[in-house]
Amino acid sequence: MNLNAIFLRSFRILLLPFSLLYGLAIVVRNFFYNKKIFQSASFNLPVICIGNLSLGGTGKSPMVEYLLELLHDKYATATLSRGYKRKTKGYALANENTNAIDIGDEPMQFHTKFPNVAVAVGEERIVAIPQLLHDKPGIQVIILDDAFQHRAIKAGLNILLTVYDDLYTDDFFFPTGDLRDQKTSAKRADIIVVTKCPLNLSASEKEEIIKQLNLLENQQIFFTAIQYQTPYHIISKNEKPVSLNDEVLLVHGIANPQPLKNYISEISAAYDEVSYSDHHIFSIDDLKDINKKFAKIQSSNKLIITTEKDAVRLLKFKEQLLEIPLYVLPVKPVFLFDSAEAFNNAVIDFVNSFKKDDTETAI
Missing domain, CATH: 3.40.50 (Rossmann fold)
Structure with missing residues (x-):
């Protein structure tokens, strides 16, 4: 470990009191949602949430693109992101004149690679979804990018990402650590994906990680590696x-x-x-x-x-x-242990489970 890393770690430990206050606020907020004091809205169409419990890169954008590749030819698909570091505010729907300044780099990347997908941004997703459905009434599935901690919306399928060499179970609340949500929030995930694994990840190491994450019976787990193109x-x-x-x-x-x-x-x-x-x-x-x-x-x-x-x-x-x-x-995730078909089927089965009239888009 170099001197800069040692200094940074020591400095972050000094911030422990702030982490405890931040963690307390997160725990109280989740308690209110769990007890339904704070309400979560559900939409009558398939909503898939991609997210993580920590700050930093866990591979959300490649996973969103993987889902877009899987779904966009079969269903009228949309993505909704916050639009981090864009120069605009509020809801916006990408069009032929849009650039990264308008909607953010990751949504612009989705818009460029999948021009037939409705790409929208909005800080308040609970407000943005009705606007998106008004603008694109034929939408059949929405992918929420980086929204696991945004509990104002209850997604039908929650996919939680965690990095192979930086599992959320080994982390602590920000700013001492990188957690922006409590570890027990992982229980809300339907699918957990361990990302950025080595391509030669062994079966025994896979089982050790599964044991460490302590999954619920209803949760599925998958392992992916980065594949550069x-x-x-x-x-x-x-x-x-x-x-x-x-x-x-x-x-x-x-x-x-x-x-x-x-x-x-x-x-x-x-x-x-x-x-x-x-x-x-x-x-x-x-x-x-x-x-x-x-x-x-x-x-x-x-x-x-x-x-x-x-x-x-x-x-x-x-x-x-x-x-x-x-x-x-370019980069894309590759599923290890021949599990891509099982993951794809889990997503497709979820989308197909919604049998409704195409005109129903209300909360």
Whole structure:
């Protein structure tokens, strides 16, 4: 552990009193919901919630995209997100003129990759869903992105994500830890997905994790790993595999870049990085800094790699990017232990369980 990590951990321990106050507020809030003092609204259509108990990257966006890929050809599908770090407020529905500033980077990513999906944002999801159904009355299923802790809406299917090497059972309330909800809230999940596992996760380690999570009888558990795809140019979309002869400048503004950095180090000759905070809004000066750092790389075999989430925030510099070898690295979750079919069936069965008239969209 380096000195910065030791300092950060020590500093966060000093914040324990704030964590206890925060945790108390969360426990009281959940108590009120559990006792129905605070009411949760249900909608008469399939609502799937993707979320986690902690701050940071657990792989929610790749899981949302996995569900969109699974559902969008079969059902009129919509996603609803908060739209973190967008410059707008309130409800908004993506259209052909929308950009990441309007709706946030992750919703823009969904909108770009799935143009036939209704992509909406709104801080108050209980208000945004009726507006979404008014704008798109044919919607048959809604995917709530990062909404597990938002109990004003009672989703029909709750999918909780937790990272393989940072399980919620090992965490503590923010700011000492990263928990934004209490551990017992995991009992509300119908499905728990352990994300970012090694591809060679053993059956014995799988069983140890299941034992640690202490699932209820009605809960299903799945294990996924990150699978990176072939990079494509941010503008031309031409693909370019990275080889062991290539030197890479990695540009990222994501919550947990370590798996990405590990992967780039494995597939390239060497890499340097330009890192930003999660959901960073890129400026023209940032692009100049990236170009300067890229120019310093001496190899003739060099390229810039960024994430899909970062790419949607860079696209506003379309003209400047035309001649830059900036490639986007797609990612998707792969289910381990041949469990993809079981997961898919659980989701499809849930959606099909709603037999209603298409005009019914009221709470």
